[in-house]
Amino acid sequence: MTTESPDDLQRAASQALSEQEDYLRSQRHLTDEQLLSQLVETLRKEKAVIDRWVDSGDCFILSGSGKVHLPSCPSMQALVDREAAWAPYLDDLDRVRNWQSSDNAPPMPALMTRADVEDLKRYSSCTVCAPTLDHTDKRPVARGCTLLPAGSLNYRHFGTSLTLVDDGVELGVLTKI
Structure with a gap:
């Protein structure tokens, strides 16, 4: 070779x-x-x-x-x-x-x-x-949802409910980063 x-x-x-x-x-x-x-x-x-x-x-x-x-x-x-x-x-x-x-x-x-x-x-x-x-x-996510990389989360996202894209598992509401 x-x-x-x-x-x-x-x-x-x-x-x-x-x-x-x-x-x-x-x-x-x-x-x-x-x-x-x-x-x-x-x-x-x-x-x-x-x-x-x-x-x-x-x-x-x-x-x-x-x-x-x-x-x-x-x-x-x-x-x-x-x-x-x-x-x-x-x-x-x-x-x-x-x-x-x-x-x-x-x-x-x-x-x-x-x-x-x-x-x-x-x-x-x-x-x-x-x-x-x-x-x-x-779409990769349901209508009305936004695909958001974790690295782009900031204070504006506090109170937002987060869900995994692949299996739809709900992670909960963002309270801290």
């Missing part, structure tokens, strides 16, 4: 990053037709992935705000319709070639199965598409 030193690992990571950067920079030297061809191929692959997920029947989308949507939700169409998502990029190849920008490709939707969604500690269901999940608003 050989173990690599931290220097070797750092060197390897640096080389991999350099190769990736060189690859990205090489996109600048592609002709418009070559770059467009690559983008259309990427669009085709992304569309196939989404179609496979949607056809499976067990597909949900998690938005950046933690809301769970169905793929048919109107608010998710901009992400699900890959042709519409890629259209501005196909029309502006300089936008794609700017590899230092964070906006050189459209984001993919966060695709999840029902099991993936139910494993989340927190989520809420979209009220428009209303996916059928175990919870419409899943």
